[in-house]
Amino acid sequence: MSRSEVVTMVLGRRLPQSSYYDKDFRPSASLYRARQPYLVKNAFTGIAMLGFAISVYTFTIRAVSQDEFEDVKVPDAPVEAPPTSSAVAQ
């Protein structure tokens, strides 16, 4: 039975809302304080993960873009056959 919930009146109905967010659903000061020991470490972790994802993409695209396809002979465009009159018997 959590008591950290404050109700908001929306269209006559009550929605439960954590008291750690204000009425505009923005984090309150107490939430920022609770997150504060982990802000820097989380930021570094996020940057590291983003960097890892970007580097994987970069490496893959560069590796793939180096492929040479000169040895694959592209066949000539097919010669168009004269339009055969459909045997439409008049």
Next chain:
Amino acid sequence: MATVPSICSKCLRQAIRSTPKSTTHRSFTASASKSPSTPPTRRIHHSTRQRTPAIEPQNHSNATPYTSGAVRGRQTDQAAAAQRQPSRVLLQPNNLFHSYTHSPSPEIRQRAAFMRQNAYCPHPDHHASPEGGEAAVAPPRHVSHECPDCGIPVSCSPDHFVDDYASHLEICDLLRQINEDDHDLLSGRFFPEFEYPGPQIDEAQVNLTNWDTLLYSREFNAVNEERPMRQVTRLLTYPITVGSVLHELSPYSLNDRLLPEGLRSLSALRHTLHPPRSGAGVDIKGLRPNPPPMRLFILGARAESSLPREVWLQLSHLFPRSSFHLIFIGPESMSGRDHEYPLPERTPINPFGQIVEDRLGGQMKISTYVEYYHTLHEAQHFHPFDPYFDAFVLFHPGLGHPASSHEWKETLPQLLETKCPVICTGYTEFDMERDISWVRESCGGEADLLMRPGENRFRSLRWDLNDADPGDVSCGNWGVWAFRGKRYEADEYRGKEGDGSGGWDR
């Protein structure tokens, strides 16, 4: 020369006061309500340690808006919930600073009168010079002049006040904060911070890094301002300090302040406090044998024994799968609980007249003994002690304090003999260091340090005023440390490291 730092029992009582109820039953909801206390009618031992006496308002039927309005958060009590909103607010938030002598509240005016009768002016002219060559310039006089910035009488005359202004400036801001906090308690506002949450599911971990993470992970109501934070931590510091040391996610580790001997003791206790899951359930198939409860002996209990039981239940909510038995022992363990007098008779079944409050929240039981601990120990009342189940907690015991250390002389060897950890707190660093050196000298080499002294992460954020010396501010449980009797065990030889000195030098 500092006089005794001691928690102002009057302040604490103001914080926990609520409407009086009948005392016939000792259930949880009744014990949460306390009437403003009158001086206890019976004291077995009069402690010589100086503290504020129990000066009370003339009649508590003349309830201030605070006492009628701010009934403490009892979630299950509808009548209390209806009473919670006060009919009028005595003081607005921007109107909280008042001189103590001219305060709108009669209790604070009474405190100011007490200060004028008991507190002495700290100006050096009143004291003999340190070399002992001359007598004091002026005889000691009581304070009467109030500082205009903090509203508390601190000097005997305006001249001494101006003379000593530099040293007063150091604490003037703090005193003003104390002033505003005191008036805030009596302002009759709604106190959402005093609505405590119930138990949590096991999987919801508690974060014991600091107050903010703890309150968030325990799903307290969000406390955005600093003033309510100070008010709520002042009460919660007692159970949470103990919980933060004992919990397996404790912030004190081997890298921090814990010593290897401390880890041994705490691991034994954590084995009981965090038992492995046994598949227990609420039906017949879920019946499992349960271990006995963890016993916490709170010695020298004064104000903490009168804390509302919801506050002590927060300790059991930190440990969802274990049960607790809190035992308050001390000559003043009934201070602030005057509506529970007269004490039970001493019968063969109840030889020391203990008051038992059982079935608190399903996992806690609280017993109170108005007796010295050494008496109970000699009677072997709690024997046998088991380091897996028992621990001692001393909240600001004043072990080394000259006025109270003689009372602990007999108890210390008995505590060391039980080999159970003793967790101590202190008002200030100086207080703690004095306690530690006293233990170190008196133990005769029989004590091991378990946790090095330092600031308690879960100390009270609110500073308290000593009415008998307005220059003396202290906060509850500022620091925490722990010791235990030395255990002699055959162990492998580890060279010079394990020299058995007890860790006091680290």
